[in-house]
Amino acid sequence: MTSILLVEDEPFVAELVEEALSEAGLEVKVARDDRAAFAALEGEARSFAALVTDVNLGPGANGFEVARRARELNADIKVVYITGHAAHLARQGVADALMFPKPFDALELADRVRGLCDS
Template identity: 40%
Template sequence: MVILVVEDDFLIQDLVQGALSEGGFESEVASSGEEAVTLLQGDENNYRALVTDIHLQGALTGWDVAKRARELNPDMPVIYMTGAGADQWPSHGVPNSMLLQKPFAPAQVVTAVSQLLNQTPPPHE
């Protein structure tokens, strides 16, 4: 069960990956929206959830990445992370997503992922 983490700040990448690992989740990191979309579209990767920063380097935002993830998997849980941009969540965020305001405690990421995964039907084999 791999969680895709999209974050361009290496310190936050480490924080989120460490928290997910302690919570029993495997994760893979993309540092741009473009890289994340490439990974999501790859057949070999079956991601169970997406944790994405909203403001990313490059042309694609976290909003864009989440919309593409949902086109590929309508049930994929999405957790947004942001320092500024929470006010845009109601208009840009995908349904059944969560938003974590930076700074947040690492445990909050694990809690958010677990809550959304518990509400999501398992993928069809």
């Protein structure tokens, strides 16, 4: 089964996205902050096909920094950002990443992630 790391600090959004990704047939590990994301990546980076991360994770590292670390550990990991500030932030992310502006349709997000993982 394809494994995804979801990094989202808002519990409602994390639950909504986790459910949609699971329904799309993906195995989802959820990290609620930057520390949990880095710990998951340090231990399992090679097992994740994709990283779905909010850009603003509260205090600490942001989603761009999480994605950069993910790519250092697994150059092939697909990255999808979710954010309320997509327009002016797009250039700060890693190359070849998708940017999903909030609000978004969780099922559409799951379909796009599934497609990335299948490509």
